[in-house]
Amino acid sequence: RKEVEQDPGPFNVPEGATVAFxxxxxxxxSQSFFWYRQDCxxxxxxxxxxxxxxxxxxxxxxxxxxxxxxxxxxxxxxxxSDSATYLCVVVTDTGRRALTFGSGTRLxxxx
Amino acid sequence: EAQVTQNPRYxxxxxxxxxxxxxxxxxxxxxxxxxxxxPGLGLRQIYYSMNVEVTDKGDVPxxxxxxxxxxxxxxxxxxxxxxxxxxxxxxxxxxxxSNQPQHFGDGTRLSIL
Numbered sequence: 001r002k003e004v005e006q007d008p009g010p011f012n013v014p015e016g017a018t019v020a021f022x023x024x025x026x027x028x029x030s031q032s033f034f035w036y037r038q039d040c041x042x043x044x045x046x047x048x049x050x051x052x053x054x055x056x057x058x059x060x061x062x063x064x065x066x067x068x069x070x071x072x073x074x075x076x077x078x079x080x081s082d083s084a085t086y087l088c089v090v091v092t093d094t095g096r097r098a099l100t101f102g103s104g105t106r107l108x109x110x111x
Numbered sequence: 112e113a114q115v116t117q118n119p120r121y122x123x124x125x126x127x128x129x130x131x132x133x134x135x136x137x138x139x140x141x142x143x144x145x146x147x148x149x150p151g152l153g154l155r156q157i158y159y160s161m162n163v164e165v166t167d168k169g170d171v172p173x174x175x176x177x178x179x180x181x182x183x184x185x186x187x188x189x190x191x192x193x194x195x196x197x198x199x200x201x202x203x204x205x206x207x208x209s210n211q212p213q214h215f216g217d218g219t220r221l222s223i224l
Contacts, residue, residue, distance in 0.1 A: 034212050043201055043215040044154070087154075098144070098169060099203075099213060101154040 003027060004090050006102035014110055017078045021105045023088030024070045032091040033064055035073050037084045038104065044087055047073075078109045113138045117202050117216035124192060125224050132187045132219050134202030140214075141207035143185040144169070145177065147198040148218075154201065160185055161207065192223045 006023045013019050025033075033050035048055065050062040050071050061074040071088055088102035115136045124130055136143065144159040146169075156169030160179040174196055176188040185204075189196060199220050203213040 041148070041199060041218070043218050045215070046212045049212060098156045098159065099146075099154070103151070103153045 002103075003092060003100045004088055004102040006086075006088050006105045008103055008105060010106040010108050012108045012110060013078055015078055015080060017109075018074065018076045019078055019107065020075075021073045021086055021088075021107075022070055023072070023102050024068075025088075025090045025092075025100075026069070027090070027092045028066075028069060030069075030090045030092050033071050034089040034099075035060075035062055035071075036087040036089050036101075038087055039084045044089075044101075047086070075107075078107075080109050080111060083107055083109045113214070115202055115204050115214050115216035117200075117219050119219060120217060121220050123222040123224065126193055127191050130189050130192060130221075132189075132200060132202075132221070134185045134187065134216060135183050136185075136202075136204040136214070137183065138204060138214070139182065140204035141182070142213075143179065143202065143204045144213065145175070145185070145187050146201045146203065147171065148201065149198050157187070157200075189221075192221075194223045197221060197223045 004025050035047040036044040037047045038044045050064045054063040059076045063072045085104040085106045087104045090100045092100045118133045141162045145157040146154045148154045155171050158177040160166045202216040205211045205213040
């Protein structure tokens with residue numbers, strides 16, 4: 001079983017739609033969680049950190065469920081510019097600070 | 112502007128010819144790391160450094176070396192590159208405390224023929 005699992009998609013949605021991605025992780029001792037966005041094999045860019053209480057940044061909402069070991073990302077009112085691959089990222093080894101990446105979920109927002 | 116800078120951005124070379132990919136950050140970060148990204152395998156950590164003169168292996172260190180003589184620089188060295196090291200490489204940095212996200216460089220696309 002992979003340490004971090006995501007549905008690869010693609011998710012094809014119309015502009016204005018609401019879309020949600022889930023990500024599960026296997027290590028219950030994982031400390032930190034993030035969503036990164038990656039465009040066309042460019043560098044991953046931080047979208048948002050994920051906090052235990054859930055957090056929102058504009059149209060984006062992230063949630064963490066430690067009991068079930070999953071993280072979610074909700075995007076409201078999708079824009080064409082949201083088209084990208086969304087990477088779920090978990091810090092699984094605090095000493096090594098290695099980011100463990102999910103394989104990514106591809107989102108394509110269509111006009 | 113806060114950034115992580117990698118060079119070169121693209122390189123095509125031949126098996127066995129030593130090469131170095133440089134990484135420099137201007138944010139005074141203690142932690143730096145190298146990842147490679149391959150289709151179907153995602154991003155995997157090669158080496159990391161917690162601070163100057165402190166480096167350690169990640170998940171896929173074979174065939175690579177690193178050094179951290181200065182806080183801002185963390186070069187990746189391929190002493191004898193082989194075709195299976197053809198990949199997209201990213202350098203990242205962050206402050207030492209674990210809940211801070213890592214900032215990535217633009218990436219280096221290496222092709223080893």
